[in-house]
Amino acid sequence: MSDLPAPPASRPLGASGISVSPLAWGMWRFAGNDVKAARAKIDAALEIGITLFDTADIYGPDNGEPFGAAEALLGRCFAEDKALRGRMVLATKGGIVIGTPYDSSPAYIAAAIDASLKRLGVDQVDLWQIHRPDILTHPQEVARALDDAVASGKVRAVGVSNYTAAQVAALAKFLTVPLATLQPEFSPLCLDPLEDRIMDTAMGHGMAVLAWSPLGQGRIGAPNDARSERVAAALDAVAADFGVSRTAAAYSWIMAHPSGAIPIVGTQNPARIREAADALKVRWTRARWYDVLVASRGERLP
Secondary structure (H helix, E strand, O other): OOEOOOOOOOEEOOOOOOEEOOOEEEOOOOOOOOHHHHHHHHHHHHHOOOOEEEOOOOOOHHHOOOOOHHHHHHHHHHHHOOOOHHHOEEEEEEOEOOOOOEOOOHHHHHHHHHHHHHHHOOOOEEEEEEOOOOOOOOHHHHHHHHHHHHHHOOEEEEEEEOOOHHHHHHHHHHOOOOEEEEEOEOEOOEOHHHHOOHHHHHHHHOOEEEEEOOOOOOOOOOOOOHHHHHHHHHHHHHHHHHOOOHHHHHHHHHHOOOOOOEEEEOOOOHHHHHHHHHHHHOOOEHHHHHHHHHHHHOOOOO
16 A cells, blocks of 8 residues: 655745745743753754744743743844854744733734844744734734735734634635645644644645644643543554654654644754654555544544
């Protein structure tokens, strides 16, 4: 039985003209004041060919740090090495406001982008995404803000995170620039994008899929119920054949989807970051890919 296609060495970021690696590295837990330790994590990702680095202005409070702390730490890394910024495709997000909780009004988006640029110490980000949808802002107003951000040169491409298929369609209707990315939670333990039209929407609009929490919020590495144990066993069967870890197999399962989904590796351990490259060694047949799906659903496919 023939294998599914191998992940390409680079993938287009929608119709933005930007190419990125098949894996991304995320900075949700990027924290602290040790720039040397922070740089070691970045270097580990660069060493395995990762070019897409994903952060957000809200990353900080979850780590007991101020709003914008992860961006500020990355900005200190850029300040110490002026060439570092040019080695990555830099993505950040905005629109979550503590206590509100969401704001995608044009004034807020413009201010959020300016604040991110200041914390990062850069003039432009390659990708800016709305982190979560604000149902109190009309999509035409959101579109105007995103169009203005691109026209200003502060942002090269725009995308959305945690949007529904209908919300993507509504926003795309008013935009003059294409949506480059759609960032849902997707893993062998979170199948929603396969069932709620998110993957189909991304493919139909030519958007890149960035999969957050690709290890099922840690449950793939540490199964804690019957479902996660079934999925772990199905992944282990493939991982053993290719001499890789279960987590690498999980990343590769995501990448095998025809959307070309890009897993966002979230570990902050440099050794574990490097290990993620093993995902590129794995090849899936349709039968084995569906084995993982069936294990997750807990029922046979019709």
